[in-house]
Amino acid sequence: MSDPHPLLDELQSLADKVVAEATAGEQVEAYVSRGGHTDVRVYDGEIEHFVSAQAEGIGIRVIRDGRTGFAYAGTLDPDAIDEVLAEARDNVAFGTVDEWAGLAEPDGVERTAQSLWDDALAEHPTDAKIAAAKELERLTTAADPRVRVDDANYADGWGEVAVATTTGIREHGRENGCYVTVSSLADDVDETQTGFGFSVARSPGGLDLARAAGDAADRATRLLGATKPRSRRLTVVLDPYVTAQFLSIVGSTLNGESVVKGRSLFRDRLGEQVAAPVIGLVDDPTDPRAYTATDVDGEGLAARRNVLIEDGELRRFVHSSYSARRAGTVSTANATRGGFAGSPGVGCLALSLRPGTRAQAELIADIDDGLLVQEVSGLHSGVNAVSGDFSTGASGMLITNREIGAPVRELTIASTLQRMLLDVVEVGGDVDWLPMRAAGVSLVISGVMMSGT
Amino acid sequence: MASPRRPVANITGGTLVPLGSLGTVIDHDVLERVLGAALRSGGEFAEVYAEDKRSTSAGLDDGRVEQVSSGRDRGAGIRVVAGETTGFAHTSDLSERGLLDAAEAASAAARQGGGGERTVALTPSARRSVNTIERFPDEVPKATKVELLRRIDDAARGVGGAIVQVSAGYGDSRKRVLVANSDGALAEDEIVRCVMRVNAVADGDAGMQTGYDSLGHTIGFELFDTIDIEEFARGAAHRAITKLAARPAPSGSLPVVIKHGTGGVLFHEACGHGLEADLVGKGASVYAGKTGQLVASPLVTVVDDGTVAGEWGTLAFDDEGHPTQRNVLIEDGVLTDYMWDFLRSRKDGRAPSGNGRRESYQHLPMVRMTNTFVTDGVDDPDDIVRDTEHGVYVAKLGGGQVNTASGDFVFGMTEAYLIEDGEITEPLRESNLIGNGPQALKDIDMLGNDFAMGGPGTCGKDGQGVPVGTGQPTLRVAALTVGGTAS
Known part of the structure; x- marks a missing residue:
């Protein structure tokens, strides 16, 4: 998230400004984001819809005397931001005192730089997006005479985020990506089966339309x-x-928050054999091959590689700063965040089996x-x-x-x-x-x- | 427990909702200019959907109120239809400038051929109220809301030492909506929601089990005056404790009896989605071309009704500004009609059915269900169990999923028991049920007389979630595949 960009500076300064308003004894976190997407859907050779949209917003967390309050707004209008901070402060009074409540603090771990932004995608012409969706529909129906297409889609999106806290976190970054998807139907005498195909890339040149079309045709026909x-x-x-x-479900059982709250079925099993010896499970968002690769987690800590299961033995749970504090350990930089409208949770970011x-x-x-x-x-x-x-x-x-x-x-x-x-x-x-x-x-x-x- | 409500076909209440109108935020002449601008470079139809929503949520977990959260979402989505193409853009800027920019973006997106001047004159629809709101949740002190969570925690933990963890979530929202289109329609509404969820974890010799319950209605905070919140919490705790002694669910095809109020999701999945006109129109539904045909047991009448007072899927106008209504989809087993939105009904030259819905101003509307339910049969629910020699009794269903083209659907049983010799006996561990929609509808061989609506649901389609209600009397499906592990 170190990519210099003027619009990002604007988001960072908005976040900084909110944090500067913190009073003595108050921890404040501001998470500001802005994003947009284009979505083209083609049906029967025609554009069914074309969506071009932008959204922005801010989420503010305030912690005082062990109590937490949160508020958000889907706008970056200055008056609205003042209102969000006031609401978050007001909400503090209704939380229960929690000795572990607190924001993340910089832990000295260096960021692994990721290239998450592609200029070519940002400038990709509309005509090419429409052409990709049409071509995908054509390739899919051409793959097999029994195959029809429900919808063929091209979509791309971009996002910019800045976060700042009174504890010294100050990060910003941007990311974009694109994908194509196709939903298929295959008909035989008196039955219809469905399939789908997709391809995801950071750059339009990386989209594999042929694979998406082939998968969609194959998935629909193989079940006839x-x-x-x-x-x-x-x-x-x-x-x-x-x-x-x-694996996503297995990952949810290794969530440190579930562990400290007694809700994980592996809560007492660290160091024990929980899987067959062939299982090595790693959560590594610094691996650039991962779709969810990132350089920071939802609290702004540098993302890192965590070995969760090695040779079938349970080695580690994933933690945010909160769950780590409660568990008496350090954050594994696994805070997750669904955008400005929510406060951070805990989860695996990029799992893979050895x-x-x-x-x-x-x-x-x-x-x-x-x-x-x-x-x-x-x-x-x-x-x-x-x-x-x-x-x-x-x-x-x-x-x-x-x-x-x-x-x-x-x-x-x-x-x-x-x-x-x-x-x-x-x-x-x-x-x-x-x-x-x-x-x-x-x-x-x-x-x-x-x-x- | 949420008191089961019977569906009422007529619209209740004459209480005019006191609301600061969105119309005061966006003047009618601004709307007219924006709609005109949206059509300037072509297109037959333009629409502005604006919303202003305030919401509050509070979560309790592990004995602590972790966080109270407030949210504000405000913006407008503008759509332009030109031929077969829909252009769509949205903005969080409700000023005339912001709306005009979005109108131009939507228009550019839909651009297909000749433009021209279009003037639009709006005629406001009569204010329509399907729900009576007594206490707006945003006027209730936050401390009162948080107190509900503490009572739930105490009550659930009070059920016994086996309860080792409790989490609960409260949420409310008040959303003002305005829909204006180039046909001159202008509808305004205000939608209020209150929801509560509880999840209890029990621990025993064979590991942990969970018990869940939720209630939600499109009414104000008075909801909590009519509900025994402690009983609601204890119900979830009992469910978790009961399952500690559960045995593995059977594996294979068996008769399944589904308790009233919890099985509406069966119809939502088995036929509801397949009766949505957009899927039908693309030949992606097993029910395409079957109007007038017997598609279910003659015992079955399925209704989708967005006017049922207070229910989770209830709204006065759909998200395209059309009044919601009671639509009979299947009558005595015969398919009578599909559900329609504006685009699909226009194409077929018929009236919309009030089923055009969207998640928010950031989304395009499409055909969606509201409250979908099966009406009463004649059987005594106890007789349905007594008449079943060997089967499964489902007391609480979880979510489900359907493939509308093949008709295959699944749904989870979160509280279920074995039926042996006409008696409900041992509790079963969680598992999924799987079936095929048209077959399951035909296999309904007993239908109770104890109709009840179920809890609040969120229906996902094409990436959008909308609130829906379901309901049904106790019923039996002669054969469904139970996905347990016991042979």
């Missing part, structure tokens, strides 16, 4: 003729896209009766990160006698998070840096219950 399988326990291979979603060496096809060639899970649904409703109960809707391909077999859908896979981590047989070598807080890789897990008929 799928049936509901017989219920049984078997070995599953999670596709990289599914593994990334699984990859193995083998391709997915080689993993499948070891399995007599299994399921290649290509998509999951209802993760938000069927997984409980506190109890560890895991049950999710799924679709994919059966693995029969070491080969890909028939497509299956309308089934669930179930186990517990605790068991699944211990039941990991192998991690693939096919790491895919997806647009999520976790990287994808093929993952083989034994003893999972598949429910169908």
Whole structure:
């Protein structure tokens, strides 16, 4: 976030000005941001919508005598900023005294510089954006005669942020990126299946339209003729896209705030074997390949690499300055922030598993009766990160006698998070840096219950 | 517990809401000029959607009120429709200059061919009130709101030593909305919401379990005078404790009985989304082309109604300025109509159904549900359980997800029991249920006479979340796949 830019100086000075108003005994944090996006949707060769939008706002946290208050406004109008500070101060009185309440303090860790801004994208012409969406639609329908397109989209966005605190944090930065997505439908006699494809890049030249189109066509057509399988326990291979979603849930159980509040199922397990020895789990937002790469966390501390699980042994939880203070440790720079309208929480920023060496096809060639899970649904409703109960809707391909077999859908896979981590047989070598807080890789897990008929 | 409310088709109350009108922030002649500017370089339709929202939230966790938070969101979204193309821009600057800039951006985005002068004359809609607000939440002291959280914490922890953690969240908002369009329509509304959530964690020999509950209504702070907040908290705590002794849920296809007030999400997922005209229009719904056909058990009548007083998905006007109404979607099993927004109804040359909604001024409207429910059947709910030899009784459903094109849907059971020989017996651990919408609707073989609305929901579609309500009587689906681990 060290990139010099005049508009950023303006945001930083707005944040500085708020912090300068702090009175004795008061901690103040100002988080100021501004951003915009373009969104082009194409349907049937025509532009369905074109959205061009900007938004800005400020969130202010005030802490006094162990009590915290917060307020925000979706504007940077000077009168509104005064009102936000007054509201945040007013809110302080209603919090409970918390001896650990406090803002982050500079900890001397150096930032790992990241290149998160691309001038070419900022100047990318509108016509090219529209052309990309149209081309994506064309490529997708051309991929297979059974495939239709629901919508094809090009989108890009940019954001600028400045944060300042009375404790000496003062950071600003900007970031932009673009992506294309396509939703597909495939029809056969009396059924329709759906698919999607996407490509994400920091620069328009990095978008891979062919891959997005191919994925969308493949995802929609591969399930045509799928049936509901017989219920049984078997070995599953999670596709990289599914593994990334699984890792996000695992990451939430290693959240230091859940740990100090007694809500993590791994709270007493530091130093113990919680996963199969092949599991090495790292949270590293300084890795430039990560979609969520960043140089600072939501409180303005330098992002850093944290090893969470090594050879299956639980090594570390992730912390913000608050959860770290309560746990008697130091922040791992894992404060998360959803924008100016919220105060920081705790979470993993860029998870990845230590990859193995083998391709997915080689993993499948070891399995007599299994399921290649290509998509999951209802993760938000069927997984409980506190109890560890895991049950999710799924679709994919059966693995029969070491080969890909028939497509299956309308089934669930179930186990517990605790068991699944211990039941990991192998991690693939096919790491895919997806647009999520976790990287994808093929993952083989034994003893999972598949429910169908 | 939230007192179950029966849906009322008519509009209640004559209380005119005392509000500082957004119309005083944006003059009508400014709106007319902005709409004219939006159409200057082409397009058949332009619209301004402006909102001014103040919200308060307070969170308690681990015995502490962690933070009271205040928010202010204010801005306008402007859309221009030219042929098949919609241009959209938004701004947080409600001055005439800010609005004109956004109008030009939206117009440029939609630009398709010839321009021309368009004058717009606005005719305000009659103020319409579907909810009666007695105590505006922004006029209630923050200390009173925080006190509710402490009572919840005390009550939940009072249930027993097994309760090791409690978190609770309070939220309210008061949003003034104005919609004006180039057809001359002008509608103003004020939407008030109060919501409370509680989550309890119990710890036992077999690990931790959670119990959750929420209540939310489009009424004022008087909501908390009509609700026993301690009972609400104890309910969540009991749910967590009950599950400590839960056994793994079964795996496979079984009859599933769903308690009244908690299973509306089944219809939201199994057919609601598939009846949205935008998805139907693109052939992305299993219900496309099925109007007039039997698509559900003849026991089933499904209604979407944005006028049900006080419910979470209730609003006087939709987010395109059209009055909400009661829409019968499926009647005695026969598909009668889809839900419509302005764009889709205009294309089909019919009246909109009041289902054009958006998350905020920063979003384009699209077809969305309001309060979606199944009306009463005739069965005694106890008989439904007694008539089930071996199955699952779901007392509380979690969220769900649907693929409208294939019809496959899932939803989570957060409190469920085994039914053995017509009796509710052992509690089950959490799992998902999976089914196919059209099949599940046909498989409903018993429908109770105990209708109840459920808790507040947030429905996500295309990246936008909007508040929705659901409701249903106790019912049985002859076969759904239960996604547990016990063979």
